[in-house]
Amino acid sequence: MGRIILEQVTKSFGDVNVIPPLDLEIEDGEFVVFVGPSGCGKSTLLRLIAGLEDVSSGQISIDGRAATELPPAKRGLAMVFQSYALYPHMSVRKNISFPLKMAGLDQAEQNKRVEAAAKVLNLTDYLDRRPGQLSGGQRQRVAIGRAIVREPAAFLFDEPLSNLDAALRVNMRLEISELHNSLETTMIYVTHDQVEAMTMADKIVVLRAGHIEQVGTPLDLYRNPRNLFVAGFIGSPKMNFIEGAEAAKHNAATIGIRPEHLSISKSEGQWKGTVGVSEHLGSDTFLHVHAKDLTSEPITVRSDGEVDIHHGDTVFLSPQDDKIHRFDKEGLRIS
Amino acid sequence: MGRIILEQVTKSFGDVNVIPPLDLEIEDGEFVVFVGPSGCGKSTLLRLIAGLEDVSSGQISIDGRAATELPPAKRGLAMVFQSYALYPHMSVRKNISFPLKMAGLDQAEQNKRVEAAAKVLNLTDYLDRRPGQLSGGQRQRVAIGRAIVREPAAFLFDEPLSNLDAALRVNMRLEISELHNSLETTMIYVTHDQVEAMTMADKIVVLRAGHIEQVGTPLDLYRNPRNLFVAGFIGSPKMNFIEGAEAAKHNAATIGIRPEHLSISKSEGQWKGTVGVSEHLGSDTFLHVHAKDLTSEPITVRSDGEVDIHHGDTVFLSPQDDKIHRFDKEGLRIS
Amino acid sequence: MARAVTPARKATVTVFAWGVGLLIFFPILWTILTSFKTEAEAIASPPSFVGFDWTLENYSTVMERSNYFLHFLNSVVISVGSTLIGLLVAIPAAWSMAFVPGKRTKDVLMWMLSTKMLPPVGVLIPIYLIFRDTGLLDTRTGLVIVLTLINLPIIVWMLYTYFKEIPVDILEAARMDGASLRAEIIYVLTPMAVPGIASTLLLNIILAWNEAFWTLNLTAANAAPLTAFIASYSSPEGLFYAKLSAASTMAIAPILIMGWFSQKQLVRGLTFGAVK
């Protein structure tokens, strides 16, 4: 249940080729996150899997069955939309039972399953409300409820949290993770949020312009990004890149070092620079250090807690040597 | 230019008293951030200053002039709305020059100022587009552009970044900060985002139900929150609170310790607990530790980089003693 | 713009708005008043506003003379019938255009609207011949068909604009939930578009109710609606203003009352639909 295979799938809208041939395997029970810049084709890919768009060529199979030609209703997948897409004219109960009604289940069975789902999602008290009377987080749970009652082969989430405020996002993130742990159903999740991708995924798929740049576990991508793009995309604040002489010293065209792997000191260190903007979060401080001889961009340094360094100070930075990433001229990792 | 004083300002909507008497002084050139839970009156306060709402009682003065009775157009303030409120039927150029046109400036002067603003905001290439053809970040810059061409006494921002995606937010945040550095105009900024508040503000005003809970610099609030509310509100992930016996040991009703001020160890430490969910960000790991004898909520611990601790492990936590915050029965800080 | 409105200002606006409202409504008010006058008073000069002998005579004459209820029933059947059938045909069409737009969608829509521009007098004879040969003359069915056809473009167009406002997501969600096309339209689209559909319905009932050319020319005794009822009171030899006023009042009363009750719906639907 829930193994999804894409073979040589392509998609064009008119003349625009959005997805070049793409292969992907998603194992049963996996939590896969798609990330990539805006417009790279994440949603399109999800919609191809869902059957909401036709593939231009290639094959999709779900659980070993060819699904390329199946209409969405027949694929046995459930989707949670960014906007939740709840039925505004139905009560929460009706919303959740809608897929069951469509499947022709009898009323008693419908009720049983709805109650069960509501319990899991803490929605029991809200079953008779309309979506318009719910808070954002509750709505999201209804959307998930509608998806889980059916016991689908897989869940598809398209940026489900992007409409929520920061506090709710954190909560919902935890809830979805727990849901995955308890249901053990395949989940495909699109997000542009670093933290979500890193904390939720079993496997992250990094996309750029419809291409898969790298597939791997979050920490794998964090530690061993295959190329400059992935290195820059994964991690926040983003990795600092240094080219030229300093990179050559490491036998690379470019080297990368994450802000959290740089230590800063007023007295001594490898690279010298001047402090530009510094951002004090209390828990951390992000310092933007201008080191003109290394790179034109400021180098971001993260240091814990509060540091006694100010705008204009001259400082020295020292990278942790084993955390330096090296890339060749084509931007590929050298390991 | 830009000194704003509120004296005994109140605001009620019908029966609902949204702002109880409130005093606040904002110095010229300051960057003040209003934070507080949703519905606490942040926007209302901003709109009172802008003149978009009438005060129910009290006085507002701007630059020493009584402004309480002035219509918005006469107060010399500029506002950037959460929704940007761009004029959809006008080009970017027209949008930005609108206030100048209203002020009756001649065409040449208008153009000069628009070009200058566009340059600062990197909008020169987009001047002839309509807002509908711009990305979120560009729109926001147009909204700011419309505000800065006028050289107002102060800028008012109502959650200007909340519509943007994470990456853009970071950029825009820096841009606004830089703008403030270069213009040195008073800015009042409403946000519910921790990072924005901490990194941008000269002074943060924490509001709860129309009351000012505390006013101070970001680090001041981080280090010396005046009460439980401020302590819980400032900082992310939020401070852990412990009551009961453990708190009593410190002569307090409640003690608080931030996740970043706890160290974790498998072998020894002050408090014992079991690891629940752990979230790996690569750069950090957030561990949720259940310590039943201390508190029913899980205690959040932040540790740098990756740690070799897993779900279910028994661990020990040690707070940094000097970072423990103590609160009395009323929730007020004991110092 | 939640600044307090001063009572003085509100009072001024109130007086002004009522003045304008009454001015616009005045012809109708006058008609209603006239319907309670005698024929002689109706043309009296100077005209009297309320200081006349109120009489129900005109109403009783009108009720005696013609079968108001038959006409009324015909009007209801014809306007409601044609609107409902119109909706039945238009909803799927509007669905197609709003949710599966093609290159030609706009053209099709515009073409549909342009069929509305056919001047009825130009095609009366052909239609009359067709109706004669199909036995549709003076039948409600015939009128329902004609009115459905002439109002269909407007219905399609209004629904299209309403549907455009419905997020596609929700229909896609229904599809993911296993709904067939039919289920999608019946359970999801239609209920969501209720305000829009309701105002389309109302607007078209009004248009059909007032349609006078076809309803007059294609009916005789059995299917004649209220427009024919009115036509039997306008300008005979002899004075008729009071009786006409009574008849008019009776003809517009049902639709006015319906309009009254559905005013909110009408306003809301139109906001939601015709204008973004």
Added chain:
Amino acid sequence: ETITIATVNNGDMIRMQGLTDDFTAKNPDIEVEWVTLEENVLRQRVTTDIATKGGQYDVMTIGTYEVPIWGKQGWLVSLNDLPESYDVDDLLPAIRGGLTVDGELYAAPFYGESSMVMYRTDLMEKAGLEMPEAPTWDFIAEAARAMTDKENEVYGICMRGKAGWGENVAFITAMSNSFGARWFDMDWKPQFDQQAWKDTLTFYLDLMKDAGPPGASSNGFNENLALFQTGKCGMWIDATVAASFVTNPEDSEVADKVGFALAPDKGLGKRSNWLWAWSLAIPAGTDNEAAAKKFVEWATSKEYLELVASNEGWANVPPGTRTSLYENPEYKKVPFAEMTLQSINSADPQHPTVDPVPYVGVQFVAIPEFQGLATVIGQQFSAALAGTITADQALRSAQQVATREMTKAGYIK
């Protein structure tokens, strides 16, 4: 059996509708459905129906304009076989003549009307004049000017001015007959370029300008009726049926001050009164011919007149159809009875004009093209009355339009 009857919404017809029970009592197997409509709508509908053989009606109410045209087409059932008791010969000869084509009676007259002068006896007296029984146009003009008192909203004369073939054209055509004008000569050549027409129109316009009410260019029968009833007209030349309205004290403020006279003449031997009869006809091919005939017979019979008289009084009997009615001593008491009869008798649809014409009809020309043509010409006349064009211009375009239409229709070769 159900018969559907299309009628015009005039008072007499409405009354007939109210008396239907008498008919159904006598003919229990026949049911009657009424379609009552305003004149223009009615004409349009029955014409469409009969011309396309729609078969929606069994009895149609039509006027003297339609009967000759439709009769010639064979669209109507001949009524020559009405029973003896019906007494066809009792019908007024002028009326009967207008409904007969080639010896076949194609419609039974329900009521007939001509036009006459109605005047205010009090105002006439005040002006120091006395109305002769058969006035001339010159007297009328003099009297009208004398009676006019615009300050007090009294206008000496009210005449039709609203554009329309049944409105101003009917009136002016009847008037032109007395001035010696005609629509067409024997070769169907329009005659609007002749002096007689110019005299007619100039006379009409001058008189209306001096002594007519404002807004006359949109006044038809009803507008003038309202004016007269509210005491604003000194004289009103219009249909004889108006007499019963203006003398009805319930509706009319001047009921007891009205006198009647024949329509004026110009000394050329023709008076300016028209002739019209609303008549019942049966379309050929109806399924219910027998029942329809029974109805027509009932509605236009002597017994019907008595029925109305016994129910509503003699003044409300449909006038202008039967000689016997005017011989009835009861009816003779009605003030306008005599004048109506005289008016009707003085009209001759077969020979309406001073000079010979190829057409039938006093205030119309019984050819199909007349309605459209006359509507356009009526618009010109009303424009002249409104003062937007001169009489000459109006006649010139009338001539032009008429020539065009007649050429197109093939009358002028």
Added chain:
Amino acid sequence: MATQHSKSAARFMISPAVLLLLGWMLIPLSLTLYFSFLRYNLLMPGTEEWAGFLNYRFFLTDPAFFDAIWNTLLLVGGVLVITIVGGVLLALLLDQPFWGQGIVRILVIAPFFVMPTVSALVWKNMFMNPVNGLFAFLAKAVGLEPFDFLAHAPLSSIILIVAWGWLPFATLILLTALQSLDSEQLEAAEMDGASWLSRFFYIMLPHLSRAITVVILIQTIFLLSVFAEILVTTNGGPGTATTNLTFLVYAQSLLQFDVGAGSAGGVVAIILANIVAIFLMRMIGKNLDA
């Protein structure tokens, strides 16, 4: 949504509407076209014969023809101007808070429910009549000469009557559009120093442009075929002052039952209407996309 499944479903679902309208357009239209080339008078059956372009020649050279086109345009334009200007003003008024909003709204909407014949009769006889009408009464009351509307300003009077009937429709649509204007935009403009008038011209009016196009589109369709009001009040006169195309075709086809000429007129009217339509569509097409 653009899958093969949904595309074919769409084609299937739109077809009833398209087929019906196609039938409605093609059958009478082709008959009309055919008749327009015949010498065909209903009152003279049996004389139908091929007439070539005779009917067209006569219709197009009718002296009233150009007047009719001009009147049609004036009528449509005049009513549009009145209803849109009036509608905007009314919408602004009704958008203000005041007591009895609901009732006033109904009062304003009510004329829309009145049948054209009735409204024409009422206006003509009870208001515009220069002797008995209410306007005349008012004029006399203030010592003025009553104005003879239908004789001296016939087209304007008809425009007034028609506009009265359509004003509610425009008001309704514009009012609802106004209510959908984001209040923050107005506030932003206020912060930018815009006066009320500037806000109206620079913010509200552009916002209403889409609604205005909607009003123009729907009303034009109905206004092109205004007929009852003319028939009842002036019969197309005085002269040709109030003859519009529809009335001209009516005079041709229904007064003298000349089906040939009427059909030719109908065809001409259809062509002209479609020229107007194309012009409108151009304009609307842009505005509707938003």
